[in-house]
Amino acid sequence: DGATPGAAFEPGNREDLATLVRLADEHGLAVVPQGARTSLALGRPLAGYDLAVDLGGLRQTVEYVPDDLTVTVEAGRRLGALQAELREHGQYLPIDVPPNDDVTCGGLLATARPGFWRGHLPAARDLILGIEVCLPTGGTVRSGGRVVKNVTGYDLHRLHTGALGAFGVIVEATFKVAPYPEASRTLVAKAPNLEAATALALRTWDASPVLRALTVLTSSAARLAGLEAAPQVLVELAGAKRAIDRSATDLASIAPFADAPAGAWGALRRAQGDSERTVVRAGVAPTATPTLLERVEQAGGTGWTNIAPGAVVAILPEPTAEAIESLRGEAERLGGFLQVESAPAELRRQVAPSPGDTVLVEALRDRFDAKRTINRGRWGAVL
Template sequence: MLESRLLLVHHSVFFWRGSVLNVPASGTRSAADAAQAEFAAIVGESRVTADSAACEGFTVDGKVPSCVVYAASAEEVAAVLQCAADHELAVLPCRNLTKIGIGHPPRRYDVALSLKEMNRVWYYEPADLVISVEPGMKLGDFQHFVGRHRLWLPLDPAGGARASLGGILAASSSGPLRSAYGTPRDMVLGMKIATTEGKVIKTGGRVVKNVTGYDMAKLLIGSYGTIGVIVEASFKLYPLPAARATFVLRLSTLDGACELRRRIQRSPLQPQRLVLLDAEASKLVRSGSPLAPAANTEISLWEVWVEAAGSARVIERYARELEELGRAVGARAESEPGESAWARVADFRTWLSAAYPGLVVLKAVLPISATEQFLGQVEQQAEGLRRASLSQIGVGVVCVCVLEEPGAPSIRPWVERLRAAATSLGGALVVECCPAELKAEIDVWGPPGDDFEIMRKLKHAWDPKGILSPGRFVGGL
């Protein structure tokens, strides 16, 4: 289900006037070869490679690019995109590849455009809680930089500290902190975007308020690099909490866990993170090993994890009130899992993928009130599959991981039934990760939403030759 919407905005446009070596194509030279010479003229010969080993490092769903270009500035990105468009070469922008597997296999893939060298801070004013950075900066490096002033960006996406800010925005990636702070759309003040016409478009600004052009930035967030390439982003920052504490309440039934969620949300408490783990997810996360033995499926156990943030007095209040709320539904308190466990919760998919080559990850976004029904469907239709579910029950996001060998025959119909269940409950289901053979058989995004035609027109307007991540997004955009 698409989140992007067409919004009328004003923006400023900057044109790149750099010199580009025009190498005419000949009968003995391919367009890709000619383009590589032009790429070298833009970014320098040392930052363009067609080495097979280097190219294989950017493989996406079995497809390998012809070359890798390492851009170091917004102007270079814009010029590379314009050159690729002139030669009709397909481009996939990337950095650390933590989210590159999401989406359909690319229809074409000629150029991997790496943004790893774009990791500078262009503007930082701690007193105003504003920062502007390039997209190649890793989230971990970013948090360390602003943490010196007791500030942070409250995001805990898949990929964790390794995830790049550009990748987080392109995928609109968020984790359990979404319960309290929202998604990347709620934290971005403005952006600069490189287009296939060789332009760098500026939208929004560096002030913590809604400004002209702000909604255009929201349009790019979650577009998976299919419209333009984010080359700079301005964020509003938040003060780091004085203290944090995690409370775990264990229940024997799903009904009891969901009743506890309702009681927490009706209370004055405002948790920073609120998640529900089934027995398998809890065992994996607590053990610290993705290869931990399977949990006993004959015993129904559910854990509600609540993270509180604030002063010592606030933490004490959470302890008292959660004990009372838990007692009312028959929950018993468990030991605190620690911050490293939260990191595994946020990065659950990535953490498991290295150990399970046949890993299938389903992400359902549902009305909060429908979470219980959907999890019930997961349980009823498990069909003997080893699976682990982890739900952001405060916002209605459910992640189900199937830990099976590649080619398990019962997975496809199970996925289709769960997608139908999510749709019937007013939500949508995306297959975020799966083996190539399953991806070839199913639509990982599901049917396009009512606004697909708007998105298609936007794609055509911004990328008329269809070179940006072709075929990877909803509806094959």
């Protein structure tokens, strides 16, 4: 947001973090927790930035039980480092959040940004078994536990997922992990237009049991991914090699799918996670996504649809608040919503918040963070 904190700290342990947050709360100081700093442009502009708190000092794997498919990590643990550790045991955390695996485990929960696997694999909130959160008072609360069959207490970890730290600082999380797929394969098929591409994608959705990602690209998005500049259907298959080969054969009977570079997904993830770009994300029914993508193209933007959740991601060049509101109006007309994922602070100030139950949100904040100590102004009525 262009703001500079009055001071910056990197607590080396949870006790120091709790003390720091408690003192800030007592003195009315605004705390901004940070991990990899990949999503600082998400949400509304900050209303205060007294202390930057880097959670990189809390980066340990607390407990990993491969036989139970569970792992407990501190919030500052980088996703890439965790994936490397899990891979040694033939496992992984099935999450592909933007922009890349440099994100921290606490950050991916606090932001809950969906990737290309959303809708085919569990969302981040569905992979959490337990969580520990530092409250502004300096106390800590736990929800869930470290074993799959734990059913103790309220399911509060879902409240903290996607809340941008509004109810406390995530310091530890326990995840369910999964066996690492034996193989993966990326395929692509060209279509004459976005409507035809979406129809093909919907047929593809029903044709393969090993889909891990299914995306419709506009011409400019295809170019961004290193493909021919035309409407494209991009598919990722993951699982047993025999099942992948069978699915590839089945898909070839539907359309002329060809192998595509696996790096296409990474290029799109990086673009979506680039905080220097203006990125919006909309949710509509999959059958309505071509209409919204066409509006994105008319605005000179680059976009794609993750078919399973009906999520349209659009990168807009030099947008105005009016242009974003126009796209939001179209999404709402189609029965959905639109939110700003990243944009310059001044533009985010000009865009009206999405309608929602702000009374409930503020009541929850009054309960957990009455002084708005953590990420002041950033979350509440979301963009």
